[in-house]
Amino acid sequence: MADVSSDMICTTLCVNQYQNIEIHSMKRISTVQRFLLPIAILIILAAILQAYFEYRGKLATVEQDAQSQTRASIQLLQTTENLVHSQVLASMRLLRQNALNLGLPAINSSTVLNGKRIPNLVFGNHPQTGNFSVVDEVTRINGGTATLFVRAGDDFIRISTNVHQLDGSRAIGTLLDPKGRAIQALREGKPFYGVVDILGNPYITGYEPMFDAEGKLIGIWYVGFQADMDALRTTMENTRFLETGFAAMLDSHEHIRFLSSHIKTAAAERLLAERPATWRLISQDVPSWRFKVVYAYPKKEAAVQGLIKALYVLLSGLVGLGVLALIVQSQLTRLVIKPIGGDPALAVALVRKIASGNLEDDGLTGQQNTLIAHMITMRNNLRRMMDTLRSNSENLSLAASVFEHAGDGIFIADARLCIVQVNPSFEKITGFSAEEAKGKNPQELSFAIHDPKSLLEMIYCVKKNGQWRGELQNINKRGETYLISIDVSSVANQDGLISHYVGTFSDITLMKRQQESLQHMAYHDTLTQLPNRALFADRLRQALARVSRTEETIAVCYMDLDGFKPINDTLGHEAGDDLLIKLSERIKESLRSGDTIARMGGDEFALLLCNLRSGAEARDTLDRILQNIKQPFQVKNTEVHISASAGMFLNPSPDQDLDFILSRADHCMYLAKTNKALDFYVYDSTMEPLRPV
Ligand SMILES: Nc1nc2c(ncn2[C@@H]2O[C@H](COP(=O)(O)OP(=O)(O)OP(=O)(O)O)[C@@H](O)[C@H]2O)c(=O)[nH]1
Numbered sequence: 040m041a042d043v044s045s046d047m048i049c050t051t052l053c054v055n056q057y058q059n060i061e062i063h064s065m066k067r068i069s070t071v072q073r074f075l076l077p078i079a080i081l082i083i084l085a086a087i088l089q090a091y092f093e094y095r096g097k098l099a100t101v102e103q104d105a106q107s108q109t110r111a112s113i114q115l116l117q118t119t120e121n122l123v124h125s126q127v128l129a130s131m132r133l134l135r136q137n138a139l140n141l142g143l144p145a146i147n148s149s150t151v152l153n154g155k156r157i158p159n160l161v162f163g164n165h166p167q168t169g170n171f172s173v174v175d176e177v178t179r180i181n182g183g184t185a186t187l188f189v190r191a192g193d194d195f196i197r198i199s200t201n202v203h204q205l206d207g208s209r210a211i212g213t214l215l216d217p218k219g220r221a222i223q224a225l226r227e228g229k230p231f232y233g234v235v236d237i238l239g240n241p242y243i244t245g246y247e248p249m250f251d252a253e254g255k256l257i258g259i260w261y262v263g264f265q266a267d268m269d270a271l272r273t274t275m276e277n278t279r280f281l282e283t284g285f286a287a288m289l290d291s292h293e294h295i296r297f298l299s300s301h302i303k304t305a306a307a308e309r310l311l312a313e314r315p316a317t318w319r320l321i322s323q324d325v326p327s328w329r330f331k332v333v334y335a336y337p338k339k340e341a342a343v344q345g346l347i348k349a350l351y352v353l354l355s356g357l358v359g360l361g362v363l364a365l366i367v368q369s370q371l372t373r374l375v376i377k378p379i380g381g382d383p384a385l386a387v388a389l390v391r392k393i394a395s396g397n398l399e400d401d402g403l404t405g406q407q408n409t410l411i412a413h414m415i416t417m418r419n420n421l422r423r424m425m426d427t428l429r430s431n432s433e434n435l436s437l438a439a440s441v442f443e444h445a446g447d448g449i450f451i452a453d454a455r456l457c458i459v460q461v462n463p464s465f466e467k468i469t470g471f472s473a474e475e476a477k478g479k480n481p482q483e484l485s486f487a488i489h490d491p492k493s494l495l496e497m498i499y500c501v502k503k504n505g506q507w508r509g510e511l512q513n514i515n516k517r518g519e520t521y522l523i524s525i526d527v528s529s530v531a532n533q534d535g536l537i538s539h540y541v542g543t544f545s546d547i548t549l550m551k552r553q554q555e556s557l558q559h560m561a562y563h564d565t566l567t568q569l570p571n572r573a574l575f576a577d578r579l580r581q582a583l584a585r586v587s588r589t590e591e592t593i594a595v596c597y598m599d600l601d602g603f604k605p606i607n608d609t610l611g612h613e614a615g616d617d618l619l620i621k622l623s624e625r626i627k628e629s630l631r632s633g634d635t636i637a638r639m640g641g642d643e644f645a646l647l648l649c650n651l652r653s654g655a656e657a658r659d660t661l662d663r664i665l666q667n668i669k670q671p672f673q674v675k676n677t678e679v680h681i682s683a684s685a686g687m688f689l690n691p692s693p694d695q696d697l698d699f700i701l702s703r704a705d706h707c708m709y710l711a712k713t714n715k716a717l718d719f720y721v722y723d724s725t726m727e728p729l730r731p732v
Contacts, residue, residue, distance in 0.1 A: 170199055488512070
């Protein structure tokens with residue numbers, strides 16, 4: 040119980056802390072009380088109802104008992120009557136048989152009895168008035184009493200009897216009670232059997248009409264037994280109904296014959312006469328005896344008995360309720376409150392709060408290993424999950440936004456490299472819509488169309504290293520070639536197996552072109568598109584490096600146009616430009632693929648002749664070029680003639696400085712220009728420092 044109390048206190052404290060829970064009413068009534076309240080009300084109502092019914096039942100039982108005892112008393116009378124009735128019949132038969140043994144009944148003249156003249160009843164020749172042999176014989180054999188009556192008008196006079204009067208004499212000469220019960224039937228010639236009051240005593244009697252040979256009613260046969268009322272008297276005297284209730288047997292004159300011994304006759308007579316409302320009187324007639332059985336009891340006593348019974352039921356109900364309350368409280372505490380860890384209302388409120396989506400930590404705590412504690416843990420876990428989900432969702436929406444708005448094309452492919460999703464930039468760059476791209480692999484969308492191997496390399500690297508970066512040349516839906524810089528990485532599932540590939544790429548076609556253009560500009564002359572000084576120096580460097588391995592002959596020539604300025608001056612600068620372009624193309628066409636011509640500035644050009652078999656071949660080549668230049672050019676519809684002076688550095692060695700080589704060739708060119716005798720001079724470091732062609 041101490042645990043339960045502490046639980047309740049804990050719950051109340053928790054509830055108090057639990058701000059948002061609508062359990063104000065529950066604070067006042069605990070779950071056990073709420074559980075018990077309807078049961079208690081039901082049990083109390085049932086007990087009250089049962090008590091009421093018990094009360095009514097008790098009243099009815101008292102009434103029924105009284106009725107039943109009344110009937111029992113009557114039954115006793117009737118039993119007495121029935122038992123004696125057979126004796127009466129036997130005696131009646133015996134009386135008549137004894138008479139018939141003497142002769143048939145008849146009236147023979149008259150006789151005198153007690154000074155009165157009455158008809159003389161005879162059996163055969165035997166007068167019966169004052170003759171007691173027949174009746175005494177019957178009584179001797181069967182007991183009881185027997186009488187012979189003779190009819191005298193409407194009356195019947197006892198002429199022979201063994202019924203004695205109070206003075207002890209035989210009651211002959213007396214009349215059959217003219218107001219009695221038997222006389223009416225007998226006058227009509229019918230028998231009468233029943234209880235008759237004879238001289239103040241009840242007799243069970245039998246009366247039969249006596250007829251002579253002609254069938255004339257001349258008298259009465261009578262036999263009777265005085266009823267033994269001792270048993271009835273004892274029963275009545277011992278009867279005590281409730282505390283003061285009593286039983287009484289009244290005769291036809293309403294006189295009390297028998298009465299319960301605990302009440303005085305006068306008091307009983309007064310009650311029976313007044314019949315007060317506070318008493319219940321049950322009376323029943325016994326017609327054959329002309330008696331009346333009365334049972335009387337005070338209503339108050341019956342009510343008290345009923346109330347005692349009702350109170351007993353009520354108390355039993357309350358005791359039962361108390362026991363039930365204890366059982367319910369202990370079982371609820373053991374099976375519900377303790378496992379829950381507090382009032383179920385608190386748990387319900389907590390669940391409702393969680394269900395409403397409120398996962399805030401409100402400081403609620405629960406005892407270990409209880410439902411509330413588990414729910415709080417669940418709520419904490421849910422909150423953490425929600426935070427993670429929210430964060431993931433934000434990341435996802437961010438990722439989705441990036442995916443949607445990224446300038447780079449993005450595709451996501453499954454493990455078979457079939458595209459499952461692309462972003463708008465993918466559609467823009469490739470020209471393929473998302474619907475067209477889905478389900479296809481990059482090759483089917485013309486990725487790396489010219490170099491399918493690069494895709495295989497890409498897959499191999501991604502599988503091995505998790506990512507691959509490179510450039511691919513693709514063809515878009517419009518059939519245009521474009522170059523992409525692409526980054527492909529793999530996404531592994533929980534088992535560590537590749538589930539997806541993510542490719543991010545950008546169209547670098549334009550950038551590449553610009554880059555190439557810039558590179559071209561950096562190494563070429565913008566007017567003639569010939570290599571410039573820097574590219575020439577680079578090629579010369581490469582050639583020198585090669586020479587040490589191949590021992591081939593190379594030659595570096597420096598060339599300057601003669602009389603170019605006048606063309607500018609006369610035909611204009613544009614014509615000069617045109618001439619420079621056409622001259623460059625002519626020289627380029629006359630060179631072999633491994634040779635280089637570069638514009639060094641203004642009207643100055645440099646030549647790098649490689650793979651020469653000899654110095655003579657170098658001279659011949661330069662000479663052929665100079666002769667070629669002398670061929671007329673068509674500029675602005677004008678035939679223009681021009682020539683060039685040149686210098687050659689034949690067989691430069693790898694250890695020689697580039698500037699030195701060029702300055703030597705330039706110097707030779709200067710000699711040719713100033714000398715005018717030769718088109719070019721040759722500098723050969725291995726032979727002569729400077730010599731003409
Ligand atoms: N049209 C045109 N003229 C150029 C260009 N670069 C330099 N020139 C001109 O080329 C001329 C070069 O001068 P010079 O070397 O004296 O010309 P030249 O008449 O050939 O004289 P020599 O070389 O001494 O024979 C100058 O008038 C420059 O203005 C160019 O890119 N286009």
